[in-house]
Amino acid sequence: MVATLQLNQVGVRYGKQEVLSGVTTPVLKGGEVTAVIGPNAAGKSSLFRRIAGLLDGPGDIRIDDAPLKASASSVCYMPQDTSVNTVLTVYESVLLARKQGTARKVTDEDLEEVDRVLFRLQIEAIAFKGLSELSGGQRQLVSLAQVLVRDPRILLLDEPTSALDLHRQVEVLALIRSLAREREICVVLAIHDLNQVLRVADRVMVIDAGTMVSCGAVDTVITPTLLQNIYKVEGRIERCSRLCPHVIIDGPLGRA
Numbered sequence: 364m365v366a367t368l369q370l371n372q373v374g375v376r377y378g379k380q381e382v383l384s385g386v387t388t389p390v391l392k393g394g395e396v397t398a399v400i401g402p403n404a405a406g407k408s409s410l411f412r413r414i415a416g417l418l419d420g421p422g423d424i425r426i427d428d429a430p431l432k433a434s435a436s437s438v439c440y441m442p443q444d445t446s447v448n449t450v451l452t453v454y455e456s457v458l459l460a461r462k463q464g465t466a467r468k469v470t471d472e473d474l475e476e477v478d479r480v481l482f483r484l485q486i487e488a489i490a491f492k493g494l495s496e497l498s499g500g501q502r503q504l505v506s507l508a509q510v511l512v513r514d515p516r517i518l519l520l521d522e523p524t525s526a527l528d529l530h531r532q533v534e535v536l537a538l539i540r541s542l543a544r545e546r547e548i549c550v551v552l553a554i555h556d557l558n559q560v561l562r563v564a565d566r567v568m569v570i571d572a573g574t575m576v577s578c579g580a581v582d583t584v585i586t587p588t589l590l591q592n593i594y595k596v597e598g599r600i601e602r603c604s605r606l607c608p609h610v611i612i613d614g615p616l617g618r619a
């Protein structure tokens with residue numbers, strides 16, 4: 364069955380401070396990638412934590428047309444901060460993530476799935492390294508392995524490529540996109556690089572100052588007006604010789 368996610372008037376408060384309010388989306392469908400963009404401190408991570416069930420707040424979150432509480436196990440969330448404090452190896456941590464929340468014994472299928480995910484992320488070579496010995500980029504790839512191995516229906520990725528080199532960014536985003544299609548899972552990812560958004564996303568949600576200011580097809584949302592209004596820069600969207608759209612920034616607003 365194709366996964367679905369829908370938000371209705373969703374908000375987040377920290378104590379008395381409201382940092383997000385009234386986020387309402389159309390039904391986000393499995394097979395699609397939705398990019399969440401917006402300036403620093405706009406509320407993107409808070410939205411992810413709310414959908415992951417880590418924060419309470421107003422509004423209704425429905426997964427596969429059921430309330431979040433009934434289907435929380437379908438959601439896997441990769442936070443922005445992937446720092447670790449553990450003596451586990453990469454392999455152990457990914458296997459533990461696979462078993463998370465269950466008391467059952469490890470099966471051959473679990474081991475095969477761990478191998479498969481490490482292979483797809485091309486991190487088999489570091490499988491038996493300790494997590495504390497990894498570089499920032501390696502740590503981010505392992506965090507990604509830890510969520511992918513759980514076979515999520517709703518995959519929430521908060522800046523999953525921020526520590527990766529360009530080659531890895533392109534590969535990982537292509538992998539995420541093909542996993543969304545293959546497994547019909549609903550992927551929602553926060554990402555700052557608008558050119559990567561143009562490559563990977565089917566839909567874009569823009570969060571600014573705690574509200575959702577638009578949600579729609581990539582080419583209708585990523586426009587010179589968005590660059591001006593949200594990012595305060597002058598820019599254009601142009602197609603390269605292979606007809607792929609690219610964002611070109613001319614400079615800060617008023618000084619281009």
Ligand SMILES: Nc1ncnc2c1ncn2[C@@H]1O[C@H](COP(=O)(O)OP(=O)(O)OP(=O)(O)O)[C@@H](O)[C@H]1O
Pocket residue numbers: 377382401402403404405406407408409410443
């Ligand atoms: N645990 C917290 N307690 C209180 N306020 C918080 C907490 N976490 C975040 N905030 C505040 O909520 C607002 C939104 O933060 P959030 O991390 O959701 O933004 P973001 O859009 O993900 O930003 P960035 O792009 O910089 O990662 C900010 O003003 C931030 O200071």
